[in-house]
Amino acid sequence: xTDATAVPTKSKSELAIIIAGVAxxxxxxxxxxxxGAIVFSAIFASWIVxxxxxxxxxxxxxxxxxxxxxxxxxxxxxDTFSRVIMGGQVALKVALPAIFGAMAIGLTxxxxxxxxxxxxxxxxxxxxxTIRSFPTVMFALAVVALVGPSLQTxxxxxxxxxxxxxxxxxRTQTLTLRNSEFILAERAMGASMARxxxxxxxxxxxxxxxxxxxxDNPTVIALEAGLSFLGLGVKPPTPxxxxxLKDGYALIRQxxxxxxxxxxxxxxxxxxxxxLGESLRDVVDPKLRKNR
Amino acid sequence: MLKFTLKRFALAxxxxxxxVTIMFLMIRAVPGDPVSIMLGPRATPELKERLIAxxxxxxxxxxxxxxxxxxxxxxxxxxxxxxxxxxxEIVFEQLPHTLKLIFSAIAWSAILGIxxxxxxxxxxNTWIDRVTATLSVSCIAAPAFVVxxxxxxxxxxxxxxFPAIGVGEGFWDTAWxxxxxxxxxxxxxxGYIARLVRASMLEVMGESHIRTARAFGLxxxxxxxxxxxxxxxxxxxxxxxxxxxxxxxSAVFTEIVFARPGLGxxxxxxxxxxxxPIVMGAVLVSTGLFVVSTALADLINALLDPRARTAx
Numbered sequence: 001x002t003d004a005t006a007v008p009t010k011s012k013s014e015l016a017i018i019i020a021g022v023a024x025x026x027x028x029x030x031x032x033x034x035x036g037a038i039v040f041s042a043i044f045a046s047w048i049v050x051x052x053x054x055x056x057x058x059x060x061x062x063x064x065x066x067x068x069x070x071x072x073x074x075x076x077x078x079d080t081f082s083r084v085i086m087g088g089q090v091a092l093k094v095a096l097p098a099i100f101g102a103m104a105i106g107l108t109x110x111x112x113x114x115x116x117x118x119x120x121x122x123x124x125x126x127x128x129x130t131i132r133s134f135p136t137v138m139f140a141l142a143v144v145a146l147v148g149p150s151l152q153t154x155x156x157x158x159x160x161x162x163x164x165x166x167x168x169x170x171r172t173q174t175l176t177l178r179n180s181e182f183i184l185a186e187r188a189m190g191a192s193m194a195r196x197x198x199x200x201x202x203x204x205x206x207x208x209x210x211x212x213x214x215x216d217n218p219t220v221i222a223l224e225a226g227l228s229f230l231g232l233g234v235k236p237p238t239p240x241x242x243x244x245l246k247d248g249y250a251l252i253r254q255x256x257x258x259x260x261x262x263x264x265x266x267x268x269x270x271x272x273x274x275x276l277g278e279s280l281r282d283v284v285d286p287k288l289r290k291n292r
Numbered sequence: 293m294l295k296f297t298l299k300r301f302a303l304a305x306x307x308x309x310x311x312v313t314i315m316f317l318m319i320r321a322v323p324g325d326p327v328s329i330m331l332g333p334r335a336t337p338e339l340k341e342r343l344i345a346x347x348x349x350x351x352x353x354x355x356x357x358x359x360x361x362x363x364x365x366x367x368x369x370x371x372x373x374x375x376x377x378x379x380x381e382i383v384f385e386q387l388p389h390t391l392k393l394i395f396s397a398i399a400w401s402a403i404l405g406i407x408x409x410x411x412x413x414x415x416x417n418t419w420i421d422r423v424t425a426t427l428s429v430s431c432i433a434a435p436a437f438v439v440x441x442x443x444x445x446x447x448x449x450x451x452x453x454f455p456a457i458g459v460g461e462g463f464w465d466t467a468w469x470x471x472x473x474x475x476x477x478x479x480x481x482x483g484y485i486a487r488l489v490r491a492s493m494l495e496v497m498g499e500s501h502i503r504t505a506r507a508f509g510l511x512x513x514x515x516x517x518x519x520x521x522x523x524x525x526x527x528x529x530x531x532x533x534x535x536x537x538x539x540x541x542s543a544v545f546t547e548i549v550f551a552r553p554g555l556g557x558x559x560x561x562x563x564x565x566x567x568x569p570i571v572m573g574a575v576l577v578s579t580g581l582f583v584v585s586t587a588l589a590d591l592i593n594a595l596l597d598p599r600a601r602t603a604x
Contacts, residue, residue: 027426129303130310133583134575137541138559142575145563146318222435226545229437230560245441249549252441252449259445263438270433278429 021283028279034272042089049082065257072257080261083239088265090240094151095220098158099213105159106166107209111197113167114174121171128164136161140227149232157227158220165216166209173205207284214277218270225266241266296594304587311579312364315572316357369573379573383558387577390554393477393546394539396470398532401478402485406525409489410516413524416494424490428483437545440476444549447472457551473550477542481535485528493524526596533589537582 022028041048065072072080113124134142140157147153177183186196221241227233228242229249236243241262248258363370369379412421447453454472496502497520505515544556551557555574562570 027429126306126310130307130314133307133311133537133586134579135537135540135582137544137556138575138578141544141559141563142315142318142571145566145568145571218433218435222438226435226437229545230548232560232563245438249441252445256445256450259441263442266438267434270435271430274429274433 018280018283022276022279025279025282027275028283031272031275031277031279034268035276038088038269038272039092041085042092045085045089049079049085051079051082072255072261078239080244080258083244084241084261084265086239087241087244087262088269090151090234090238091221091224091269094154094158094224094234095217098155098220099162099216101155102159102162103166103209103213106163107170107202107205109163110167110170111174111201111205114171115178115193115197115201124167125171128167131160132164134161136223137226140223141232144227144232149227149235151234151238154224154227154233158223162216162220166212169208169212170205173208174201177201177204211277211281211284214273214280217273217277221266221269221273225262293594297591300587300590300594304583308580308583309361311583312361312576313357315576316360319568319572320353320356364576369576370569372567372570379569380577382570383555383573383577386554386558386574389552390540390543390547390556392466393470393473393543393552393554394536397474397477397542398481398539400474401481402528402532405482405485406489406521406528408482408486409524410493410521412486412490413493413497414512414516421490424483424486428487431483432480434480436477436480436542437549439479440473440546440549443472443476469550469552473546473552476546476549477539484531488527488531489524492527493520496520496524526593529596530589530593533585533592536585540578540582 019032022032109124113121131139136157139161140154143157143160144153183196183200186200191200224233225240225242225245228240229245230242231246233242234240244258244262245266248255248260248262252259367380369383371377372379372382408424412424415421448455455469458469493516497516502515502520505519510519540555543554544559546552547554547556548560555578559571559574562568562574
């Protein structure tokens with residue numbers, strides 16, 4: 001029992017150290033605050049929104065910001081602020097499963113590539129290189145053209161296109177670790193491959209991947225918003241930042257507020273995740289810090 | 293160098309083959325009969341039969357794949373279901389618009405990024421260096437289509453300084469129409485390139501041939517712009533080559549926002565009319581472009597830096 005409680009406390013303190021490190025850097029602190037605010041507003045979205053985000057109120061259509069409607073209303077009289085908050089929930093609903101799915105699959109394939117036989121490594125690398133050779137949006141459009149637009153399609157596309165990135169990093173880490181002494185010792189003791197990879201390799205790879213997750217988030221959010229903007233992502237009337245921009249683009253000559261309301265959250269969210277990712281990278285692994 | 297070139301192009305060719313196979317299998321993996329999906333609601337029995345014969349759908353899958361590759365080698369990407377024109381003809385008609393947009397974007401952002409990077413490297417840790425660094429990170433994050441929309445709103449709709457749609461006619465008009473779209477695509481690259489140049493410039497400035505140049509009494513400005521920049525610019529070449537896919541993706545959105553003709557508009561229009569051969573043709577051409585530009589970037593890098601030749 002004491003053992004079971006001791007382990008979480010230790011990892012908690014490590015987490016606390018990392019968070020303290022990020023918070024010392026002004027940009028990192030800003031990123032932490034922005035990401036925290038987005039996650040908070042996404043979780044409690046239903047309590048925060050002043051209006052039902054899909055309820056129409058034609059009388060108040062296309063208004064500018066006011067005390068009643070903080071960011072104005074759209075062409076159907078729906079409250080933009082409520083749609084922005086709900087849109088954050090949709091963005092995270094796409095980003096989180098896609099990124100963690102990609103991380104899990106990429107991690108598995110990458111460790112297998114790094115630890116397994118050479119031919120398997122070559123094969124997986126060729127597969128990764130090929131998937132990366134499709135321009136992301138073009139690949140997304142091809143998939144949407146074939147299976148039709150939906151939230152699941154977006155999640156699939158994001159997952160498929162980010163697996164190679166995680167896979168490559170996991171492979172490189174595994175390659176550098178596979179001949180280290182503690183792994184050789186495990187092998188000499190006759191540990192199974194599953195045990196070596198799962199118990200001994202994994203903790204050494206996951207830190208680097210966590211940094212990638214934060215860095216990857218802006219790309220994913222932008223892709224979801226982009227596809228929804230083209231009308232090929234999340235279907236209406238689901239509020240999404242991209243869908244807001246789509247409406248705003250159609251009405252750009254009538255009201256500027258929809259484009260502003262849909263565009264600013266994306267800019268702020270990408271900024272937050274980038275700042276957080278950069279500073280997380282500096283704290284977790286100073287070796288990765290190249291460009292400064 | 294010859295060996296490296298051959299190896300690199302063999303890899304590029306292999307990647308293309310696998311990419312085409314994946315695309316091909318993806319089309320076949322879609323549930324339902326591909327002809328009805330391709331033709332959509334407009335399918336008549338005659339059209340269906342014609343397409344089945346054209347795509348050799350009555351043959352086995354491996355044979356279909358072989359025929360598909362055979363067609364590709366002859367530059368045949370299939371036929372547009374509606375107009376009956378060759379897909380390759382339609383795609384290559386739109387490609388120049390997209391390339392013009394991409395190259396103008398990368399040109400202005402590379403020039404500005406390199407200048408900023410050099411300046412920051414020459415004055416490290418001053419306030420202007422720090423401002424550049426922060427701005428770089430901020431701009432890297434901004435997705436091109438949001439920048440495109442916001443700049444469309446501000447500069448075309450509200451201020452009306454620039455045209456909102458189309459590509460224009462004649463040199464000056466074309467250039468004028470390019471300003472906002474290439475601003476939107478290039479913005480995230482300025483900061484990225486500036487950071488890259490600054491880092492590699494600081495590295496190069498410590499090398500002995502620069503010290504020699506200093507000892508000869510050359511001015512700092514001349515050392516940076518003539519001797520150091522030549523080497524410090526290398527990573528930029530690689531990054532642009534590898535970033536081609538990213539540039540193509542940004543171009544798709546920007547073309548839609550500014551209603552410009554090009555690959556992006558072609559693909560989106562073809563998706564709404566369910567014109568699959570065109571979608572697939574455009575995706576294949578853009579993938580080919582990306583693979584070739586990545587290979588070229590590797591080659592240029594190897595040509596300028598012999599150490600890179602052993603990497604692959």
